[in-house]
Amino acid sequence: MNDALAIELRGLRKEFRRGALVTRAVDGLDLDVRRGEVFGLLGPNGAGKTTTVEICEGLQTPTAGEVLVLGRRYSVRAEALELRRRIGVSLQETRFFEKSTVREILELFRSFYPAGRSVAEAIAIVALEEKADTRSVHLSGGQLQRLAVATALVSTPELLFLDEPTTGLDPQSRRQLWEVVREFRAGGGTVLLTTHYMEEAEQLCDRVAIIDHGRRIALGTPRDLVASIEGAHVVEVVAAGLDRLGAARLAGLPAVTKVSGGDGAFALTVSLPHVAMPALLDLLQRERVELTGLKTRHTSLEDVFVNLTGRHLRDEGTT
Amino acid sequence: MLRPGIVYRIALTSFREFLRTPEAIFWTYGFPLLMAVVLGLAFRESQPQPIQVGVERTAGGAAWVAALRANPRLAVREVAPEEAERMLSRGRVAALLRGDPPVVRLDPTRPDAELARMHIERSLAPAPDSAPRGLEVTEQTAPGSRYIDFLIPGLIGLNLLGAGMWGIGYNLVDMRSKRLLRRLVVTPMGRGEFLVALLCSRLVLVFPDAVLLTLFGHFVFGVPVVGSPLTMLALILAGAVAFSGLGLLIASRPQTTEGVSGWMNLILLPMWLLGGSFFDNGSFPAWLQPLIRALPLTQCNDAMRDVMLGGAAPWAIAGPLLYLLGFGAACLMLAVRIFRWS
Ligand SMILES: Nc1ncnc2c1ncn2[C@@H]1O[C@H](COP(=O)(O)OP(=O)(O)OP(=O)(O)O)[C@@H](O)[C@H]1O
Ligand SMILES: [Mg+2]
Numbered sequence: 001m002n003d004a005l006a007i008e009l010r011g012l013r014k015e016f017r018r019g020a021l022v023t024r025a026v027d028g029l030d031l032d033v034r035r036g037e038v039f040g041l042l043g044p045n046g047a048g049k050t051t052t053v054e055i056c057e058g059l060q061t062p063t064a065g066e067v068l069v070l071g072r073r074y075s076v077r078a079e080a081l082e083l084r085r086r087i088g089v090s091l092q093e094t095r096f097f098e099k100s101t102v103r104e105i106l107e108l109f110r111s112f113y114p115a116g117r118s119v120a121e122a123i124a125i126v127a128l129e130e131k132a133d134t135r136s137v138h139l140s141g142g143q144l145q146r147l148a149v150a151t152a153l154v155s156t157p158e159l160l161f162l163d164e165p166t167t168g169l170d171p172q173s174r175r176q177l178w179e180v181v182r183e184f185r186a187g188g189g190t191v192l193l194t195t196h197y198m199e200e201a202e203q204l205c206d207r208v209a210i211i212d213h214g215r216r217i218a219l220g221t222p223r224d225l226v227a228s229i230e231g232a233h234v235v236e237v238v239a240a241g242l243d244r245l246g247a248a249r250l251a252g253l254p255a256v257t258k259v260s261g262g263d264g265a266f267a268l269t270v271s272l273p274h275v276a277m278p279a280l281l282d283l284l285q286r287e288r289v290e291l292t293g294l295k296t297r298h299t300s301l302e303d304v305f306v307n308l309t310g311r312h313l314r315d316e317g318t319t
Numbered sequence: 320m321l322r323p324g325i326v327y328r329i330a331l332t333s334f335r336e337f338l339r340t341p342e343a344i345f346w347t348y349g350f351p352l353l354m355a356v357v358l359g360l361a362f363r364e365s366q367p368q369p370i371q372v373g374v375e376r377t378a379g380g381a382a383w384v385a386a387l388r389a390n391p392r393l394a395v396r397e398v399a400p401e402e403a404e405r406m407l408s409r410g411r412v413a414a415l416l417r418g419d420p421p422v423v424r425l426d427p428t429r430p431d432a433e434l435a436r437m438h439i440e441r442s443l444a445p446a447p448d449s450a451p452r453g454l455e456v457t458e459q460t461a462p463g464s465r466y467i468d469f470l471i472p473g474l475i476g477l478n479l480l481g482a483g484m485w486g487i488g489y490n491l492v493d494m495r496s497k498r499l500l501r502r503l504v505v506t507p508m509g510r511g512e513f514l515v516a517l518l519c520s521r522l523v524l525v526f527p528d529a530v531l532l533t534l535f536g537h538f539v540f541g542v543p544v545v546g547s548p549l550t551m552l553a554l555i556l557a558g559a560v561a562f563s564g565l566g567l568l569i570a571s572r573p574q575t576t577e578g579v580s581g582w583m584n585l586i587l588l589p590m591w592l593l594g595g596s597f598f599d600n601g602s603f604p605a606w607l608q609p610l611i612r613a614l615p616l617t618q619c620n621d622a623m624r625d626v627m628l629g630g631a632a633p634w635a636i637a638g639p640l641l642y643l644l645g646f647g648a649a650c651l652m653l654a655v656r657i658f659r660w661s
Contacts, residue, residue, distance in 0.1 A: 057505050059661060081507065089505045095497040097332055099339035104332065111328040112506040135339075151502070 003071070006159050006190040007033035007056055012065035014051050014214075025051040027214035029065070033192055038185050040205035041194040042301065044311070048214035049194040050092050053163050056192060057089050070159060085113065088157030090148040092164050092194075098137035102128055102147055105136060106154050113155035122154040125180055127173075141168040149177065153184070160184060162193040166200060178204050198301040202226075210305055217308050225304045229258075234303055235268045235276060237284075238293030242266055245287060253279045260306060267306075269299065321512050329508070329516035330523075337486070337524060347481070348528055351474045352535055358597070359467040359540050369394035370435045373412035375403050379419040383443065387416075390442040393435075408629045410469065411599060414439060423456045468543065471536035472623035473596030475529045476558060476616050480590055482528075483562025484569075484583045486521040491570035492579040501661040510660070518563050522556070529555050533627070546626035550633045554626060557643040558619040564650030565615070571658040590616045615646050 002008065014026040026048045033039040041049045054060045055067055058074040070086060072079035096105050106119045117125075123132050126146040131139060139147060149165055162181070166174045174197075181191055181204055195201055201208050202222040210218040210225075218225055226232075242250075242264050250266060251259045255276040258269040270276040273296055284291055306312060337343055369392055374380050376397045387395045398406050400417075407415045407424060414435040415424040423439055425432045440454055494500050503513060529551070536542035544551075569582035593600055593607065594616030603611060611617050622639035625631035633640075 059501055059505060084505060084507045087505070089502070091498060091502055093498060094502045096499060096502075097336050099336045100332055104335070108328050108332050109506065111325050112508045114507075148502075155506075 002032075004035055005032050005068070006035045006070060007031065007039075007192060008066070008068040009052070009056075010066040012052065012055065012067065013063045014048070014055065014060065015063045024214055026055070026062070029211075029214065029216055031209060031216065031219075033190060034207075035190050036185065036188060037206040038181060038191040038193065038204055040201040040208040041192070041211055042196075042198075042201055042208050042305070043194075043211035044196075047211040049211055050163055051214075052211070053161055053192060053194060054091075057087065057161050058083060085155070086158050088152035088155060088160045090145075090152040090160075090162045090165055094148050095144070096136045096147065096151075099135055101133050101135050102139070102150075103132045105147065106150055109151045110154045116155035117153065119154065122150045125153055126150045127176055142170060142173055145169060146173065146177070149180065153180070158189060160189055160191045160193075162191065164194055164196065166195065166197065174200070201301055208301065210301070210308065212305075212309055218304060222301055225301060226299050229269060229299050229303055229307055232299055233270050233273045234297055234299050235270055235273065235280065236265070236293065236295045236297075237268065237280065237291070238265045239284065239289050239291045240264050241287065241289035245283070245289065249283070250280075253283065255279075258307070260310070265293075267303075269303070269307075321509070321515060325508055325512050326516040326519065329513055330520040333490070333517055333520040334523065336490075337520070343485075346485075347478070347524065348531060351478050351528070351532055355467070355470060355474055355532065355536060355540075358470055362466040370414075370431050370438060371396065371412045372435060372439065373398045373403060373406045373415045375400050375415070375417035377417075377419070380416070383416055383421055387439065387442050390438055392438050393442065405625070405629070409624060410465070411601065421454060423454050425456060425458050465540075467536065467540045468628055469599070469624070470597065471532055471540075471542050472627050473594075473620050475532050475555070475623055476594070476619040477591070477596045478528050478532070479525055479555065479558040479619065480562045480587070480594075480616055482521050482525045482559065483564075483566035484587060485566075486524065487517060487563050487566030488570040488579055488583060489576060491517070491567070492573050492576050495570075495573075495659070495661070496575050498661070504660045514567065514655070518567075521563060522559050525559050526552075526555065542627075544627055545630035546628075547630075547633075550626050550631070550636070551623070553633065554619070554622055554636065554640060554643075557640045557647075558615070558623075560647035561615040561619070561643040561650075562647070564647035564654065567654040567658075568650040571654045590614060593617070595620045615643055618642050 009029055009031040012026050012029040013024070016023040016025060029052060041052060043049050051060060055062050056069055058080055067074065069083055072083050074080045074083065102123065103119060106122050110116055110119055123129055126149050128143065128146055128150065131143055136144065136147065145165065145168055149162065152160060152162070166177055169177065178200070181193070185191060193205070205222060207219070207221050208225065209216050220228070243262065247259045247262070247266065250256065250268060253268070253276055255270050255272040256268050257271055259266055261267050268276065268280070277296070302312070372387060372393050373396050374384050374387065376399055380397065384395055384397060387393050396406070396412060403415055403417060406412045407426060413426070413431045416422070416439070417424065423436060425436060436456060443454065504510065533544060537544055565586065569586065570579055573579040573582065593603065593611050594614050595611070596616065600611050600617060618639040622631070622636040625636055
């Protein structure tokens with residue numbers, strides 16, 4: 001046991017059996033979340049993020065492996081009770097008592113804890129003052145999501161679990177929630193969150209783990225992960241005639257370290273854009289390929305994922 | 320171990336959810352009253368039907384039964400000696416024959432009592448043309464032998480059943496399907512506290528309902544309330560425990576409200592048909608009787624009628640009372656064992 005760790009997962013496995021069909025949601029996961037950090041779990045749909053988080057919340061029991069949360073185990077009854085007092089949880093999807101108002105729901109949750117914030121304070125944190133007396137059935141998806149976060153913050157948790165807290169939020173509400181998380185961390189709290197948004201992970205998380213098929217495929221600070229890709233920039237080219245040239249021709253250009261994509265849309269990872277770009281344009285001109293799209297950007301966590309798996313994190317592309 | 324503050328909050332929330340659902344209020348409070356009015360009016364005028372006569376099942380009784388059965392105006396029932404008094408006081412028979420020579424017991428307030436006496440005397444005459452045989456007659460006033468008198472206690476029982484099925488069973492599964500239950504169990508809220516609070520909030524809801532039905536029956540239809548209100552209250556409590564336990568049991572596993580609806584139908588249908596709320600279930604075939612007696616609704620209804628109409632003392636209904644409590648406790652224990660929070 002390590003006092004500096006909020007969560008320790010060792011060889012975590014979780015299988016779901018339905019008849020002969022076995023789904024391995026988590027497949028041998030090792031993870032350490034340090035006290036005082038914001039840790040992000042990133043991965044595509046079905047990667048096992050929710051399963052992992054719910055095991056850390058004591059909602060699911062692992063098939064195998066060790067789980068230590070705040071140095072305690074859910075398998076010990078007294079420790080489980082203690083943990084429930086010390087953690088705050090926002091599940092991926094919850095609907096609350098429909099006919100109760102935001103304030104009433106928070107009063108209920110507040111009554112479960114011996115100590116905590118005032119209900120008004122929790123409402124203010126997620127900026128739901130205007131909706132305080134609205135029944136939860138009339139809240140929009142994003143407002144409901146904020147209410148879920150408020151129920152997690154109405155106590156004074158040491159460890160906060162947020163499963164896709166910003167899914168469905170508009171950009172402004174999302175930024176507001178990031179502020180909430182940053183303030184929580186500034187107060188000494190630890191956060192384990194899951195997200196699909198690369199930008200969110202890069203902005204918010206001290207460290208991230210990228211999960212795929214229940215396994216950890218990368219771990220580190222967002223900056224280190226991005227830097228692990230050779231070349232700090234990505235050039236995205238869209239042109240119908242590119243397939244005729246082939247990926248190999250593109251890879252042969254100076255300063256290009258990697259080429260991915262196909263079907264007339266390629267992404268080139270480049271170390272020196274000012275060297276690669278003129279060469280690329282030159283090639284296109286010589287081969288009379290008509291350009292329909294060209295974009296350069298810094299590499300992101302998305303590229304890390306593509307680099308590791310050859311697939312995109314989200315079907316919709318990056319955000 | 321139960322923290323009152325938490326139990327109070329959960330119960331309050333559940334209570335509020337109910338009060339803010341107008342349709343639930345109608346089905347809980349309005350619908351039974353409506354049913355009482357409609358059925359009470361519909362069965363007020365009774366058509367000339369055979370008069371129900373009970374004969375105590377004794378060695379000599381068989382001869383009387385044969386003689387009485389020859390009269391088409393009479394419907395004769397053989398009744399066990401210990402049941403006999405109740406059959407009369409519950410209005411299931413208009414007259415009761417017991418002893419040898421037979422004594423006729425009548426409820427003089429019943430419109431068909433005199434008719435019953437006449438037919439009995441004629442049927443038991445030594446020869447068809449001879450003078451009617453003079454029989455010793457004792458009179459016993461049994462209040463509450465009309466259909467509406469029968470119906471009101473039955474509706475109280477039915478509503479307790481409904482509260483358990485909808486208020487506990489359906490609501491719990493609804494909370495599970497919304498993932499609200501899983502959200503609640505990751506808090507320090509005790510699981511026992513949650514269930515107790517839910518049961519309490521439903522109990523608070525069923526009492527007004529029973530009181531409403533009783534008062535309505537009493538003042539609108541003149542349904543007698545002979546027994547002590549406290550005994551009635553105890554019985555209502557026991558009934559609520561039985562049906563809440565049953566509600567909890569059917570709600571312990573299903574993931575969807577459709578799933579729990581199936582279980583509810585499975586329970587509600589036999590209870591409505593056989594539970595004796597709308598019609599006397601004593602006349603169902605003998606092979607069905609063990610099942611009928613085992614239904615908590617039957618026990619609840621019969622005991623409620625004994626108290627309300629017959630003024631039974633608490634110890635007189637100790638059997639059904641214990642049965643209901645035991646039934647509820649058994650369901651509860653099984654439910655808690657197999658209950659899924661997610
Ligand atoms: N109760 C369950 N029974 C069967 N399979 C399950 C169950 N819960 C999760 N799974 C499966 O486990 C895998 C991981 O699911 P999980 O919910 O952890 O993914 P996730 O990373 O949170 O995905 P998303 O980004 O869509 O929320 C999926 O393939 C899912 O189908
Ligand atoms: Mg998930």
